[in-house]
Amino acid sequence: MINTQGQATQRGPPPPIPPKPGQYGYSAESSTPRIPAHLKGKAREGEGTDVGGAGGARGGNSYPVSNPNPNPVSSPNPVSNPNLVSEGNEQSLVMLLFHKMNSLHQMGQAHLEESRETRKLLAQIVQMGVQQPFNRQNDTVQRRRRGAVNGPEMGPIDVFSSPAPAPAPAPGPTRDGFVDHAVASQNHPGLSRLKDAVRQHFVTLSKCKTGKQLLRKHPPLKKEQITAISENAPNAIVVTADHFRVDFEESWKKGLLNQNARTIFVENFLLAVQGGMYSYPPITPDLLFADQIGDTLDRHMNTLRRRYRDAKKPKSSTQDAKNAILSRMRSRRGTLYESRVTCCIRRGLASHVRLLSLLSPAHMSGDETDSVSDGEHHRPRRVAAQKEHAALYRIVDVPWRSAEFTTFLRTTDAMYRDDWADKLGRAGIVRVQQTFLQKKGLQRRAVRTGGNPPRTRVEKPLAKDATVKYTVPSCLPRNCYKIDWLRKLQPWRRTQMGILEQDYDFTFPADSSTAMESEDPLANLMDIEPEEVDGDEDDREEFYLGGDEEEDSGDEE
DNA sequence: GAACCTGCACTTGAATCGTC
DNA sequence: GACGATTCAAGTGCAGGTTC
Numbered sequence: 155m156i157n158t159q160g161q162a163t164q165r166g167p168p169p170p171i172p173p174k175p176g177q178y179g180y181s182a183e184s185s186t187p188r189i190p191a192h193l194k195g196k197a198r199e200g201e202g203t204d205v206g207g208a209g210g211a212r213g214g215n216s217y218p219v220s221n222p223n224p225n226p227v228s229s230p231n232p233v234s235n236p237n238l239v240s241e242g243n244e245q246s247l248v249m250l251l252f253h254k255m256n257s258l259h260q261m262g263q264a265h266l267e268e269s270r271e272t273r274k275l276l277a278q279i280v281q282m283g284v285q286q287p288f289n290r291q292n293d294t295v296q297r298r299r300r301g302a303v304n305g306p307e308m309g310p311i312d313v314f315s316s317p318a319p320a321p322a323p324a325p326g327p328t329r330d331g332f333v334d335h336a337v338a339s340q341n342h343p344g345l346s347r348l349k350d351a352v353r354q355h356f357v358t359l360s361k362c363k364t365g366k367q368l369l370r371k372h373p374p375l376k377k378e379q380i381t382a383i384s385e386n387a388p389n390a391i392v393v394t395a396d397h398f399r400v401d402f403e404e405s406w407k408k409g410l411l412n413q414n415a416r417t418i419f420v421e422n423f424l425l426a427v428q429g430g431m432y433s434y435p436p437i438t439p440d441l442l443f444a445d446q447i448g449d450t451l452d453r454h455m456n457t458l459r460r461r462y463r464d465a466k467k468p469k470s471s472t473q474d475a476k477n478a479i480l481s482r483m484r485s486r487r488g489t490l491y492e493s494r495v496t497c498c499i500r501r502g503l504a505s506h507v508r509l510l511s512l513l514s515p516a517h518m519s520g521d522e523t524d525s526v527s528d529g530e531h532h533r534p535r536r537v538a539a540q541k542e543h544a545a546l547y548r549i550v551d552v553p554w555r556s557a558e559f560t561t562f563l564r565t566t567d568a569m570y571r572d573d574w575a576d577k578l579g580r581a582g583i584v585r586v587q588q589t590f591l592q593k594k595g596l597q598r599r600a601v602r603t604g605g606n607p608p609r610t611r612v613e614k615p616l617a618k619d620a621t622v623k624y625t626v627p628s629c630l631p632r633n634c635y636k637i638d639w640l641r642k643l644q645p646w647r648r649t650q651m652g653i654l655e656q657d658y659d660f661t662f663p664a665d666s667s668t669a670m671e672s673e674d675p676l677a678n679l680m681d682i683e684p685e686e687v688d689g690d691e692d693d694r695e696e697f698y699l700g701g702d703e704e705e706d707s708g709d710e711e
Numbered sequence: 712g713a714a715c716c717t718g719c720a721c722t723t724g725a726a727t728c729g730t731c
Numbered sequence: 732g733a734c735g736a737t738t739c740a741a742g743t744g745c746a747g748g749t750t751c
Binding site: 405460625 | 720
């Protein structure tokens with residue numbers, strides 16, 4: 155696994171990783187990358203946009219002879235990427251990425267890890283380096299909320315220049331030695347552990363895990379019971395750790411029984427922690443205060459009350475199924491967004507990364523699964539997923555996005571697929587392989603890595619009555635939006651969206667393109683029919699088209 | 712105006728699945 | 732069986748609406 159040293163998972167930029175003197179164009183005196191004289195001011199294809207500058211990060215021919223790193227894919231190199239460096243901001247995202255990638259290379263990684271964890275890490279870098287400084291709405295929000303049409307908008311972000319530096323850290327909470335037990339920010343790194351423990355402890359005290367159990371064991375109080383509690387009558391119910399009780403019908407804040415329950419919970423939780431419970435992993439001591447625990451419980455009560463309500467009044471199976479499908483679609487949008495960002499990061503396409511950082515998963519086009527036709531699926535989840543084929547999804551495109559932007563995104567998808575198929579990053583390898591295999595009359599693609607392939611998304615017309623829900627991002631360059639769609643907007647809405655009056659350059663450096671090289675950028679997504687992949691076992695033949703000498707025997711890799 | 716409800720989106724970890 | 736990628740479901744937070 156990767157070394158996470160220096161990869162801050164908290165907010166703010168990670169501490170810079172000092173590179174070795176002379177390595178990757180760095181000097182011992184400064185962390186600022188030096189640009190070799192022979193590259194300074196040298197006109198390259200696509201120069202003027204840092205997109206073009208990423209050229210040379212891949213492929214052999216355009217790579218500088220003096221490049222100290224023989225593997226351009228594993229360590230995107232400032233030397234090979236003068237446009238990226240020329241942006242100059244030492245705290246910029248680009249620098250963060252270089253540090254990250256260089257450190258990975260120094261660890262002897264032949265190529266970047268492709269695990270989800272890595273991608274999350276990289277996505278965090280993007281969040282910290284680009285997105286977070288502009289997230290001014292609420293500093294307790296860990297992620298940028300969706301750019302909802304009605305929601306507060308982010309300020310304009312110049313995707314054409316370097317990201318702004320991260321904001322200064324918040325001042326310390328203490329004043330004159332006074333220990334402030336104020337509830338910690340939702341960003342507190344130990345908070346999720348506390349939440350886990352609080353959830354566990356609630357299960358322990360309430361003896362309930364499910365909504366149905368809550369419904370059965372915590373029935374609402376009767377009027378006379380409420381009266382008895384308020385009058386402190388001898389027969390009033392008193393909540394104790396042994397007889398823990400919550401009234402989910404009464405107000406959590408105002409109900410006397412619930413106030414009693416909250417107090418008992420907090421006391422008992424602290425006792426349990428003192429007694430050694432929840433110590434693996436330990437809860438951060440600065441969170442072990444009544445206020446904090448109570449606040450965490452209050453938040454969890456939202457979930458519990460929701461669970462109770464759902465148990466009491468179950469949603470219709472139709473509604474439930476609908477929600478599940480929508481939830482899965484959202485989840486797949488997340489995967490899609492993650493893979494696109496990963497692809498651009500991996501290739502050092504800083505400008506594209508910055509553009510993507512203005513988006514969120516909700517802005518991705520969704521996809522639909524095919525419906526179950528025969529009901530023969532025996533696995534419940536597969537049936538619920540309404541899939542006919544495990545890896546075929548129908549793209550539900552969004553109406554606001556320009557064709558250019560869509561093509562750009564689909565190209566990153568194709569690149570991602572290329573990277574998946576060939577970790578060495580040989581451009582266009584999927585297409586080359588497919589062409590070669592087709593000529594050979596073979597039906598199976600060569601795949602270098604284990605695991606599921608990225609899902610195959612196909613463009614098919616939607617049903618006539620299909621309605622598409624979508625979220626529109628703001629503050630993007632003009633040519634990200636479809637002109638017709640923009641024309642239909644009210645003027646005030648266009649103003650509100652803060653559309654940048656510049657056109658964005660969607661091009662990719664020539665030597666980092668893959669499927670784009672073909673006339674149809676989606677060709678290698680579309681030309682593989684599932685039947686071909688899943689053909690008769692006897693007819694299949696595995697084949698790997700090696701590109702490097704040492705890889706020619708690469709079948710075993 | 713506070714508390715609560717509801718819908719939506721994101722995060723996280725487990726499940727699933729395909730390949731080696 | 733191990734590994735790795737995707738999918739899924741549960742948990743959670745936020746925002747807007749509703750109720751008191």
